[in-house]
Amino acid sequence: MRAPIGDFDNARPAPGVLDRLAAPVAAAVRGWSGTVPAEHLLYVDTDPDKADTAVFVETYGEDLLQTSANCVIVAAKQGGTRTLAGCVVPSGGRLDVNGAVRRGLGARKVSFAPHETAVTETGMEYGGITPVGLPAGWPLLLDAEAVALPWVLIGSGSRRGKLIVPGKALAALPGAEVVEGLANPRAR
Known part of the structure; x- marks a missing residue:
């Protein structure tokens, strides 16, 4: 099948390639109950050596x-x-950590999680972390443009x-909240 983008x-x-997904992502796809059918979540193979944005x-x-x-x-x-x-956030944007994220989470201070923490807590590889399958109870802020x-x-x-x-599938994820301007517009 040809991808839509x-x-x-x-x-x-x-759902047909669960063995190619990280364990928490596979579990989320297996238990998918969003308004978008699970079959509309598509998987594509990519070369990890071509992960740099320009090369990708x-x-x-x-x-x-x-x-x-x-x-x-x-x-x-x-x-x-x-x-x-x-x-x-859209890949062309830059996360507004000290503004939109701090307000969205109602926090005094917000910082990027350390690499090791992000990998250990999500059960996913750095550079492949996805909102699908994040740990239960985690807030998930989504830029409205995405x-x-x-x-x-x-x-x-x-x-x-x-x-x-489909972008609308993201809004159906557990803990999801759509936020206008989550990505800093000056960075786009």
Whole structure:
């Protein structure tokens, strides 16, 4: 099957390739109950050596500059409590950690989670972290522009492969909240 975005000829419904997904992502796909059918969550193979944005876009399609999003793990502090959260922003944007994220999480201080923490707590590979399958109870802030996309390329939990999902499917994920301006407009 040809993917709806990018130059991928190998798109397959994610429920049929659970063995290619990180364990928490596979579990989320297996238990999917969103308004978008699980078969509309597509998996495509990618070369982890071509993960650099410029090389990735050159290899898999220029349209991916406008149709892909990153999931960033942040650590928020309020009082004596530390909370981890996922934030999804268009790949051309820069997460507004000190503004929109801090307000969205109601936190005094927010910072990017350390690499090791993000990997250990999500059960996913760095560079492949996705909002699909984040730990139960985690807040998930979604930039409104990413949710508005007909199709968006996101991680699969592994550096070897991506998911292509309808943007509206992201809003149905557990803990999801759509936030206007989550990505800093000056950075786009």
